Amino acid sequence: MERVLVTPRSLSENPPPELGLLTEAGFELVFPAPGRLPGEAELLDLVPGCVGWLAGVEPVSPRVVAAADRLRAISRNGTGVDNLPLQELERRGIRVLRAEGTNSVGVAELTIGLMLAVLRQIPATDAGIKAGQWPRLRGAEVAGRTVGLVGCGAIGRHVARVVSIMGADVIAYDPFRPPFDITGPFAWAADAGDVFACANIVTLHCPATPDGRPLVDAERLGRMRRGSVLINTARAALIDEDAVRTALDSGRLGGYATDVFDPEPPLPGGLAAHPRVVATSHIGGLTSESVAKATRIAVTNLLQALCAEPVA
Known part of the structure; x- marks a missing residue:
């Protein structure tokens, strides 16, 4: 079963039902320690073997991208991508998808x-x-x-x-x-x-x-x-x-x-x-409405990217 890493704090602490679309499609979900931003060491431990990544605002270093040996797509549950090393991701051919306007x-x-x-x-x-x-x-x-x-x-x-x-x-x-x-x-x-x-x-x-x-x-x-x-x-x-x-x-x-x-x-x-x-503690998008909408769009984007190829 292929794995998808899910790191936004709003999703790791209280996984919403929208994530069920990924498990229904045959993916295993991988979470960091719930409710906090994962650091580089934790990401280095989690990302190997993952084909998809539903990402939040956590900083992603080139070292983490280098460790992502099977990664094909990163889907943000928001619009900002300045936490991602975009040039390195482009060089690796890893798609970056955004949930526009959801929060x-x-x-x-x-x-x-x-x-x-x-x-x-x-x-x-x-x-x-x-x-x-x-x-x-x-x-x-x-x-x-x-x-x-x-x-x-x-x-x-x-x-x-x-x-x-x-x-x-x-x-x-x-x-x-x-x-x-x-x-x-x-x-x-x-x-x-x-x-x-x-x-x-x-x-x-x-x-x-x-x-x-x-x-x-x-x-x-x-x-x-x-x-x-x-x-x-x-x-x-x-x-x-x-x-x-x-x-x-x-x-x-x-x-x-x-x-x-x-x-x-x-x-x-x-x-x-x-x-x-x-x-306030980075809660701008932390409403029931925003989380549901952003998760639904981010999951849909990720599925479209990953399921263009057969799921193992």
Whole structure:
């Protein structure tokens, strides 16, 4: 029986019924330790002999690809592939498949939730009440502010529609300039730097930069309006953590909300512990709806790739 490796945390901890399509097709499923990102050593142990891989966001090194002696296809349960060594996979003839747009609503809704949590200081208020206090912290509204988006794929466009309905102006940067359907004032920025200079709230919805340098560095943070808010539900590599910490300490940034870290979980005492940071544990796509949709599409993609040849 041929084997398929299944590594997304949402699938290894609580395998959903959609995975049954693989077993019904005659494949044996192989899982890492449940509920956490597998490291290189664990992947090196698991991947030999597997013909297919339903992959998450875990980093995949060229060493792991070299050990994948029978691998024919990797199917992501999402759209990002910057955790994969694409050139090495292409050289080996291993197909890379993506589940396009499956978690866009979940990530967009979390982005809005984080935005409101920072603006209304919800975590600090909740913590104070649970500690027996009665904090009444003055917040801010989305309405009347300018929300800047860097990246306008399915997630960014959904965020733009919601904040527009809430009464915000929108400024966005995306080199492809996809069509927008929003109700309020909207402007395209000439470059990403203009978004940081013009917006009160900046939210990131783009892949990591090709050269690996942070998109959000001291220079861009220095251009932001004092007290602005930064939201990151995209990639940890997009920000310079030291620069963000400095901006928070100085008040240049009024708050930073993030769903992504490097490493995950973050180290104790790091940026996540800052009092002006609202942190979640990479749960943007972790909704019942997103997991079911992404798994179904990823499984279908993998079956189409693998079953073009007879299953042993």
